[in-house]
Amino acid sequence: MPDQALHILRSVFGYDQFRPPQDEVVAHLVAGGDSLVLMPTGGGKSLCYQIPALVRFGTGIVVSPLIALMQDQVAALLQAGVRAAFLNSSQRADESRRVEAQFRAGELDLLYLAPERLLLDRTLEMLDGPPLALFAIDEAHCVSQWGHDFRPEYLQLAVLRERFPGVPRIALTATADERTRAEIVDKLSLTDARLFISSFDRPNIRYRIHEGQGNVREQLLRFIRDEHPGEAGIVYCLSRQKTADLAEWLTEKGVPALPYHAGLSNDVRARHQARFIGEEGLVMVATIAFGMGIDKPNVRFVAHLSLPKSVEAYYQETGRAGRDGLPADAWMSYGLQDVIMLRQMLAESGAGEAHKRVERHKLDAMLGLCELTGCRRQALLAYFGETLPQPCGNCDTCLNPPETWDASVVAQKALSCVHRTGQRFGVMYLVDVLLGKDDERIRRFGHDRISTFGIGAELDAKGWRGVFRQLIARGLLAVDVDGHGGLHLTDACRPVLKGEEPLWLRRESAAPAAKRARAGKAAKSPAARIAAADFSSPEDQELWTALRALRMELARAQNVPPYVIFHDATLAEMVRRRPRTLEELGALSGIGERKLAAFGEQFLALVQAHHA
């Protein structure tokens, strides 16, 4: 059996080897066992059920929550020569009748269904007929009532076990936490299922987090222009208005961008999403409403212009970059305002106290990740209970270790100033007091006569704001709940305030311009990593562009996204290896027999035409 699976992996999908634990999952499922698979985005979950569906007798039924996602998957499978189809509400009646007939005739290897469709009596009856190879329940975390992707219909999927006892089930998700996992097992009655967990590391993603000083928009623009010109990316913003403004501004600056947020009509959103998927080099500026079900593999960067609410959210959103395994960037800029605003939003929310406490811890963990001086990836993985023994070498703190400085005295001054002014003023006011500013308000409150007035000459206003941000982030200061941004001391600050404990803080980047110049030389950007490392010559670059153009032409003709024809990684291999025969071409990763037959000649001719 495993031999057959490996043969299918090679001949149909064009890949050489399974990525662990794919091989084990496939063997277990082929043998008829139930399983729960936890794998990060881009880990390769789809093959875990697609290949067993081809090996086992009958049709594999895939439950998938999003129409766009199933359409993409089916399109990709058809290109690979797999007999796949979907049934969903976007279809015309005659189309679904045709698919049903195919299924009844045993002509489908894989049938994709939305859960609500599957649960219709009519559908369940249909499934009673022909032999079924397996049930795959994709995005299985949708059963979780606590997660933000909750789908009530998922709860009813437990019916599959009773109704089709002999058919093995596999549930898959990229959501890693214990509680969700337990809920999936419980709600889908997967108590006997074998659990497969792979590492959640995404080594190709470079994590970069910095305090947004100065003009964040300009920094983003420079980042895209310098490192990802002409490439696809997602920029996350907090508000709808910002999203719309930024998309317009980027477009004006020559970076084609579209907005996506809950305030746009369904129609506009669907159109923007379709363009993002179907075109190359488009940037989506979005609120968190955008993302689930985007399996565009060559999203080269995800940028955050504000702080995510939790490490889970950060991980999930950044995880949309680089699904194809090629270098990608997770770039984030955040500031004092974000911290204060998120803390306030939390305090003002109508949630119960216990819930708020959980959310507060989550936000604190996210801030901790931002202010970290060690390896980001080690901390990120540790958060999910995984240990990375060595610093990763592919995050900003590894590439440019931040300097730290003994901020004990400075912190004492800041904390003491909060204390002496009565624990009710915001950062701006406190900084003014520390700097001894001549200000009517300060005089009115008599704060020009307290001991901390004017004792902060060692830092400028920006420096002091950085110190306050870090003190808040570390929980030594807390933001008031009333919405005015007043700060008060926490218990955690006592040892520092009393001078019993030293405090080391990150040194804030002094002159952003100078730092960038250094960073630019030290670390190759992902674009440079693809373009320069692999395509050092203009000829290579030219061939790459030509291959992408051919791919786009073929994709347009068939009305599918370009990556359904070939992935970037496969085109890059063509440039690097310069295959001379169809056989050599077919040996490249990602080219199965069907694709070789369909597109081989055209791509080969193009490679040949570019032979120097």
Ligand code: ADP
């Ligand atoms: P997930 O659903 O876990 O996010 P996918 O199933 O979409 O991930 O796979 C991510 C990418 O990895 C796809 O481009 C897929 O073709 C590729 N991939 C999966 N398994 C392998 C493998 N064994 N060898 C090479 N590429 C693979």
Ligand code: ZN
């Ligand atoms: Zn690192």
